[in-house]
Amino acid sequence: MRILIADDEPVSLRMLEKTLQRAGYEVTAVRNGREAVEKLCHSDGPRLALLDWMMPELDGPAVCREVRSRRGQSHVHLILLTSKNSKQDVVKGLASGADDYLVKPFDPEELKARLHTGLRILQLEDNLLEAREEMRYKATHDALTALLNRGTIVELLARELTRTRRENGCTIAVLGDLDHFKLVNDTHGHLVGDEVLCEVARRLLGSVRSYDFVGRYGGEEFLLVLNNCDAKMSMQRAEEIRAAVCQSPFVTSRGPMSITLSVGVIASRDREHLCVEELLCEADRALYSAKAAGRNCSRLA
Amino acid sequence: MCEENSFVPNDSLIEEFMDLPELLARVENDRELLTELLVMFRNELPELQNALHDAIDLGDLAQAAKVAHTLKGMSANMSLRRGTSLITEIEAAAKSGDIPVLTKRLVALDTEITGLSAAIDALTVGTQ
Numbered sequence: 001m002r003i004l005i006a007d008d009e010p011v012s013l014r015m016l017e018k019t020l021q022r023a024g025y026e027v028t029a030v031r032n033g034r035e036a037v038e039k040l041c042h043s044d045g046p047r048l049a050l051l052d053w054m055m056p057e058l059d060g061p062a063v064c065r066e067v068r069s070r071r072g073q074s075h076v077h078l079i080l081l082t083s084k085n086s087k088q089d090v091v092k093g094l095a096s097g098a099d100d101y102l103v104k105p106f107d108p109e110e111l112k113a114r115l116h117t118g119l120r121i122l123q124l125e126d127n128l129l130e131a132r133e134e135m136r137y138k139a140t141h142d143a144l145t146a147l148l149n150r151g152t153i154v155e156l157l158a159r160e161l162t163r164t165r166r167e168n169g170c171t172i173a174v175l176g177d178l179d180h181f182k183l184v185n186d187t188h189g190h191l192v193g194d195e196v197l198c199e200v201a202r203r204l205l206g207s208v209r210s211y212d213f214v215g216r217y218g219g220e221e222f223l224l225v226l227n228n229c230d231a232k233m234s235m236q237r238a239e240e241i242r243a244a245v246c247q248s249p250f251v252t253s254r255g256p257m258s259i260t261l262s263v264g265v266i267a268s269r270d271r272e273h274l275c276v277e278e279l280l281c282e283a284d285r286a287l288y289s290a291k292a293a294g295r296n297c298s299r300l301a
Numbered sequence: 302m303c304e305e306n307s308f309v310p311n312d313s314l315i316e317e318f319m320d321l322p323e324l325l326a327r328v329e330n331d332r333e334l335l336t337e338l339l340v341m342f343r344n345e346l347p348e349l350q351n352a353l354h355d356a357i358d359l360g361d362l363a364q365a366a367k368v369a370h371t372l373k374g375m376s377a378n379m380s381l382r383r384g385t386s387l388i389t390e391i392e393a394a395a396k397s398g399d400i401p402v403l404t405k406r407l408v409a410l411d412t413e414i415t416g417l418s419a420a421i422d423a424l425t426v427g428t429q
Contacts, residue, residue: 009371011342012378015327018334054370083374105377108329 001119002026004045006036006063007052007081012104016050016081019108023115033058041070048118050102053082053093061096068097075125077118081106142216144194145201150223153215157225158276160213161268170231170269174224174238175283176204176245179260179295181220188254195252196259200245207244223280231267238265238298246296260296262287314424315339318417324380336425342379343421346414349375353391357403365403366395384413 003025007013013029020027028046030036034057039045049067053060060080067076079100080093090101099121100114140152148156160171178184178200185193197220204214204222217223226237242263249256264287266279274282286301293299312321328334349372356365369392376385387410394403 009375010345011338011375014341015334015338015378018331019329022329022331052374054367083370083377104374105327105380108327 001048002028002046003115004028004030004036004039004049005051006030006033006049006055006060008032008055009052012052016106019106019111020050020115023112025115032056033060033063036063037066037070040067040076046076047074047122048077048079048115050079050081051098053080053084053089061093061098064093064097075122077122079114079118081111145198145216147201147205147222148213148215150215150217153213153217153223153225154276154280156213156215157223157280160225160227161276161279164228164268165272169227170229170267172226172229172231172234172237172265172267173279173283174226174241175217175264175280175287176222176224176241176261177263177287177291178220179262179291181259184257184259188252188257192252192254196250196257199250199252200259200261203245203247204241207241229267231269234265234267235298235300238263238300242296242298262290262295263298264288264290264301265298266301311424314420315417318381318384318413318420320380320382327378327380338379339421340425342375343418343425345375346418350411350414353407357395357407362395362398362403366392369395381413381417384410384417387413 001024003020005013005016005020005027006029007016008031010031013031017027017029025048028039030039033051033055036049036051036055037058040049040063051060051063055063058066060082064078064080067078077100078098079102080098081102081104082089082093083104084093085103093101099118102111102114140149141147142149147153157171157173163169164171178196181193181196184196197216200222201214201216204224208214208224208226211227213225215223215225224241229237242261245261246259250259264283264285266283266286268274268279271279271282282301286299289299290297315321325332325335328338349368353365353368353372356362356368369388373385373388373392376388387406391403391406391410394400394406
């Protein structure tokens with residue numbers, strides 16, 4: 001674990017440095033408050049710090065205040081280590097944003113125990129952030145295919161429409177529906193159906209650029225949002241995506257299967273008056289035209 | 302080499318000025334580090350001592366309190382006995398503007414520093 005120590009007094013700095021190195025810390029030592037802030041506010045900076053109170057340029061409490069206001073989400077555990085030992089000083093130090101307060105001269109065992117407490121708090125924070133990220137992912141992605149879920153892909157389409165209209169660009173929405181998918185489920189079971197959906201997701205992702213979006217719109221329906229496109233290329237892109245899905249048989253636990261996709265595609269250019277729901281409605285109509293035309297084909301809205 | 306330069310046989314020389322068992326516990330019985338810190342401390346003392354005198358001579362008690370505070374932290378870290386008490390009193394006197402106490406304690410501190418510096422020099426000769 002990396003730790004920053006800030007103290008303008010060399011004897012104290014060296015004593016701390018050696019104690020912490022012996023305890024297994026990777027120590028960064030600085031001799032003024034400004035330098036401490038710069039190191040701690042760096043995105044990859046230490047998350048544990050021992051700060052003297054009186055230092056040139058910025059004192060310990062000022063360092064705490066600045067780190068708290070600049071560092072953002074990631075918590076830094078700040079401990080003031082100072083000769084100031086009155087109750088008022090302790091209150092003032094903690095009020096500035098310090099997490100803990102130790103009075104010089106330090107006792108090595110107590111120092112290590114306090115740092116251990118700091119590490120526990122940082123670990124707890126990491127666990128919470130990880131859990132939050134996991135929840136965010138689950139709330140925005142489809143559990144089976146790991147594609148974006150319906151709410152997220154529609155929200156992204158709305159955002160892209162706003163952006164491309166502002167920039168006088170064009171977004172293409174591609175709505176695809178697997179042909180006769182109910183038959184796959186009814187004949188081979190839902191687990192095989194799930195295998196097919198996952199493989200479709202993989203093929204769709206492989207057919208677009210890294211900055212396009214692919215989502216599961218419904219049971220066997222998929223919505224793709226293609227950014228910064230030429231409206232004239234809409235049909236060509238739709239056909240490429242459709243072909244990418246159908247190009248080769250799907251290998252499933254019940255053997256190879258031919259799966260096809262019907263596609264409705266719409267470009268936002270010249271449809272500035274349409275909101276996202278209306279645009280999707282048009283794409284849906286085009287999709288049904290494709291189905292009516294015998295499936296395994298694309299139709300432009 | 303380290304053994305030759307260490308002060309193990311002469312601990313009594315500095316024990317008059319500092320609580321050696323306490324200091325050794327603080328450095329986790331690392332005698333090499335202790336020697337290094339004593340040399341550093343010895344080298345820092347004259348500058349801080351002069352700064353304290355200058356501030357008092359100029360009547361800048363705020364600056365005197367600030368220097369005394371730094372000295373106090375250093376002395377406490379090095380487990381000085383009388384030194385830490387004297388500097389604590391000097392810091393308090395500078396803050397309250399008690400010039401007579403300040404002057405008296407400063408004289409005592411100078412004497413303490415002279416003795417301490419000589420003891421450290423004797424112990425760490427050849428390490429600086």
